[in-house]
Amino acid sequence: MGTRAAEQHEEARQSAARLEAEGVRNVALTWVDNAGVTRVKTIPAQRLAAAAERGVGMSPVFDVFTSDDAITESEHLGGPDGDLRLIPDLDRVTVLAAQPGWAWAPADRYDQLGRPHPACQRQFARRMVERAAAAGLELRMGFETEWVVTRAPDGTHPAATGPDETFDYPCAGPAYGMTRVVELSDYLRDVTEALAVQGLDVLQLHPEYAPGQFEVTTAAADPVRAADDVVLVRETVRAVSVRHGLRASFAPSFVAGQVGNGCHLHLGLYRDGSSLHRTPDASWGLAPDAVAFLGGVLNALPALLAIGCPSPASYLRLQPSHWAGVYQCWGVENREAALRLITGAPDDPDGGHAEVKTFDAAANPYLAVGAVLAAGLHGIETAAQLPAPHAGDPGTLGVRERARRGIVRLPATLTEAADRLEKSAPLYEAMGEVLHGAVLAVRRAEEAHFADCEPEEIAAATRWRW
The missing domain is CATH 3.10.20.70 (Glutamine synthetase, N-terminal domain)
Structure with missing residues (x-):
């Protein structure tokens, strides 16, 4: 030995x-x-x-x-x-x-x-981290985790399944309301305590928009650890829910037509320990490599949707004017932009990073961090640039005005996103033939399975898969 x-x-x-x-x-x-x-x-x-x-x-x-x-x-x-x-x-x-x-x-x-x-997604993410390190870059990433919680069936009266399934929400308070925290204070306390005991640094937890919906954010880490962390967060939330007689769903579309669950990816770039989002006198505070990296991510978003929004249910969530980022644009503190630049307070050492708004929890997080890294590094290699940032909601603009500003809709179906992934040479090269082919095979199979389904059927079939 x-x-x-x-x-x-x-x-x-x-x-x-x-x-x-x-x-x-x-x-x-x-x-x-x-x-x-x-x-x-x-x-x-x-x-x-x-x-x-x-x-x-x-x-x-x-x-x-x-x-x-x-x-x-x-x-x-x-x-x-x-x-x-x-x-x-x-x-x-x-x-x-x-x-x-x-x-x-x-x-x-x-x-x-x-x-x-060759198809190990966790090792793919690690290879991309190593590729970034070879270019002198360090990435810190983190996920926001959203979920919907309902009372679990008691066994004597099991809930119906399918499009007619009904839900017994354990809280009735308004979106973002303190009432929900009061109603579920024991449950939310146990979620945060379990995460903390397991070594996860909880930044915030709050009620979200949809009925029974909450969000927890944990601290950023290196990309592979960030992907590990979000897996641990989900399974911890699930386990705490079970102990409280509740059931948690991280599905992109819990109920068709309502706001769905996202899993936004936050990322910050560093070189030699210094943030590339805090460059004095640079536009938006971004160093040239940060501009090129984010430009690469923005350019690759149509293909990245097949990674970060991998289910037909994902496209039920991706609706204009729902803060899901359905247009291929970026903005400074704009929650309707697919790529949001977060400036942070000037004296905040962790302030200054970017957020990919489109992703959801049906995504394999290792694929997500690896593919975003690959797209950003390709942006640096090709000296990609960022167009002018967009302010406001692109969904409220007319078609002609969006075209004038160069704002296009991201893929509205999994088929379209998979087609873009299939044609993406940078992602093919980064993932390798075996992993790239396996991802596409699964996407095509999901497309075929749900091809003739109504939105309510898609949501019902995927509601408890994640």
Whole structure:
């Protein structure tokens, strides 16, 4: 056994011993598939060291699972053959506050010979972080997590499913109202406490616009950790909800025609520890590399929608004048722009960053951070620029005025977004043929499955998948 292998073995052994001492009996190893569903294999805590060394077996077919658990295929993936190894990230092993006796760890995927699986989304995100570092850039990212909570069926009177499903919301207060916090103060306290115990820095939690809707924001981190964090946030909210007799949904469209759940991605750029959003005398405070990076993201948004808005349900949420960012434009503190520049207070060291408004929680967060990184780095390579920022709601402008200003609608269907992803050479190069092909195969299968469905049917079919 080499020195590094021996160190990893000892680290894994100590992690397993610590978990057992804390009463942990099982560890959930998670990965997120291309439909955005968090999948899992669990192991006894005493098996953690063995899993870290040799992995846990899983089929490559999960890369072509759709949101309804159907299986499609791509040129490289599909069918019953093959095996991969799930390797837990020991640095992220977390004792779960709302699931006594359980811990969690995100996993990377390798083949039987120890080579990185080319469709592993978490390793794709890590490669993009390394590519940014090679260019002298550091990225800090964070997600806003929105969800709708209802009372769970009590078992004696199970709720109907489908378009006629009705909901028993546990709060009746107005949007953003303190009344909702009073009505669910015990539940919201337990959510924030569980997140804090698990090492997540909660910045804010508040009621949102739709009935029963809330949002929690956690502190920014390096992109891979940010993706890990949002997975942990969702599953913690879900677990706390269950303990309170509630049910949480992160679906893009909980009820067709209402405001849906977003999962906005925030990002800040740094070089040598200094923010590139705080450059004196520069337009909007942006250093040239920040302008080029954000220009690359803005240019790539039509293709990025197939990553960050991966379900037909996503396009029920993407409606004009709903703060979802459906037009390909950017603005300074403009919540209707697809790309929002947040200036922050002048004396705020964490102020000054950007927000991608369009994304939702059906997205695989590792794909989301990796693809945004790839688009931004391509912007730097090609010296992309930002057009003039837009103020106000583009949806209130006439078609001719939007055309005059160069503001176009982002894809309004998953089919259109997938077509743009298929033609995106920068994203194809960054993701690689295997991952790019698997993502497209899942998108095409989702399109076909819901092609003849009404909005209410799409929302009902996907309501409890995320």
